[in-house]
Amino acid sequence: MLNLITKFSAEAxxxxxxxxxxxxxxxxxxxxxxxxxxxxxSSLVIIxxxxxxxxxxxxxxxxxxxxxxxxxxDFITNQMTSSLGSRKKALYYAPYFVTFFFFIMLxxxxxxxxxxxxxxxxxxxxxxxxxxxxxxxxxAAATIIMIFVQFFAIKESGLIKHISHYFNGSLKxxxxxxxxxFEMFSELIRVFSLALRLFLNVTIGEVIISVFSYLGSVVAPxxxxxxxxxxxxxxxxxxxxxxxLSMTYLSVAIKHGAxxxxxxxxxEEATA
Amino acid sequence: MLTLFAEAAxxxxxxxxxxIMMGFGMLGPAIGIGMIGAAFMNAVGRNPESSKSLGQxxxxxxxxxxxxxxxxxxxxxxx
Numbered sequence: 633m634l635n636l637i638t639k640f641s642a643e644a645x646x647x648x649x650x651x652x653x654x655x656x657x658x659x660x661x662x663x664x665x666x667x668x669x670x671x672x673x674s675s676l677v678i679i680x681x682x683x684x685x686x687x688x689x690x691x692x693x694x695x696x697x698x699x700x701x702x703x704x705x706d707f708i709t710n711q712m713t714s715s716l717g718s719r720k721k722a723l724y725y726a727p728y729f730v731t732f733f734f735f736i737m738l739x740x741x742x743x744x745x746x747x748x749x750x751x752x753x754x755x756x757x758x759x760x761x762x763x764x765x766x767x768x769x770x771x772a773a774a775t776i777i778m779i780f781v782q783f784f785a786i787k788e789s790g791l792i793k794h795i796s797h798y799f800n801g802s803l804k805x806x807x808x809x810x811x812x813x814f815e816m817f818s819e820l821i822r823v824f825s826l827a828l829r830l831f832l833n834v835t836i837g838e839v840i841i842s843v844f845s846y847l848g849s850v851v852a853p854x855x856x857x858x859x860x861x862x863x864x865x866x867x868x869x870x871x872x873x874x875x876x877l878s879m880t881y882l883s884v885a886i887k888h889g890a891x892x893x894x895x896x897x898x899x900e901e902a903t904a
Numbered sequence: 905m906l907t908l909f910a911e912a913a914x915x916x917x918x919x920x921x922x923x924i925m926m927g928f929g930m931l932g933p934a935i936g937i938g939m940i941g942a943a944f945m946n947a948v949g950r951n952p953e954s955s956k957s958l959g960q961x962x963x964x965x966x967x968x969x970x971x972x973x974x975x976x977x978x979x980x981x982x983x
Contacts, residue, residue, distance in 0.1 A: 649980060711959070828970060829967075829969075829970045829973075832973035832974065832976075832977055836976050869966070872959075873962065873963050873966040876963050877963065
């Protein structure tokens with residue numbers, strides 16, 4: 633038995649670790665990677681799933697998967713209400729953030745299905761790789777959500793006022809200008825920190841699952857199971873963190889322009 | 905003595921580098937998350953109402969965790 637185990641682990645030659653996605657084929661010189669392929673598949677699955685669920689929803693409480701979607705969107709909307717300060721604003725911005733939440737969470741979870749990762753291979757490269765385990769994918773998501781944030785901030789308070797909120801204090805002071813430019817630069821840093829956080833969490837999860845199924849050799853499903861379950865929690869938590877952070881950025885960006893409106897909203901809510 | 909030096913000359917320094925990087929790199933985030941946990945438990949002990957801010961705690965842990973994950977990802981860059 634021991635012989636068998638050593639033989640198995642000797643054959644594998646160390647755990648298969650991939651940090652970057654691998655190129656599968658090219659279309660007109662554009663490389664198509666395994667992350668892109670699985671990203672298309674998972675977004676198709678997510679679109680079909682969500683559309684079929686939305687058709688079932690009504691005023692009556694729903695059952696099964698629809699309930700799960702309702703709980704998720706209600707949870708995010710409530711978080712936005714407490715972060716933005718008014719229910720009306722939260723409902724206005726909720727569709728974008730709820731979409732991001734479900735897309736990231738479901739792509740994380742679809743990446744944990746059997747067959748995704750190192751299981752199926754063409755030559756050296758795995759066919760499927762989770763979409764969020766690719767820095768390009770998460771960078772695109774983070775860029776889009778930060779463009780949303782900047783767009784809504786400019787829409788709420790106007791371009792001049794939005795730019796001027798980076799420069800607090802008199803413009804004659806060189807420190808104000810320096811700090812303002814630093815603040816603007818930190819908006820750019822946020823894109824990378826959002827993208828890196830999601831990418832590294834999912835990729836390191838893949839690596840850890842791969843390492844522990846290598847250590848288990850014959851009983852690989854048993855040894856990697858706890859880490860798959862951990863990754864289920866991490867996938868949901870990272871989607872929540874991604875949405876919460878971008879929500880905080882949005883609330884900071886639009887709050888300064890909407891201070892005089894906040895009073896009106898309070899009156900509306902009190903009378904409603 | 906000579907054989908010892910001969911072995912030392914062929915010592916794989918990348919393993920040493922990985923060990924040092926992993927140890928010191930994980931030290932900071934571990935201390936940081938520990939401090940967050942201590943502060944949170946302290947706050948809950950003083951005021952049980954504050955236990956509902958667990959969501960914010962998780963977000964801050966997520967921010968710190970990025971540093972640890974950067975260290976872990978750099979392990980695969982050292983060859």
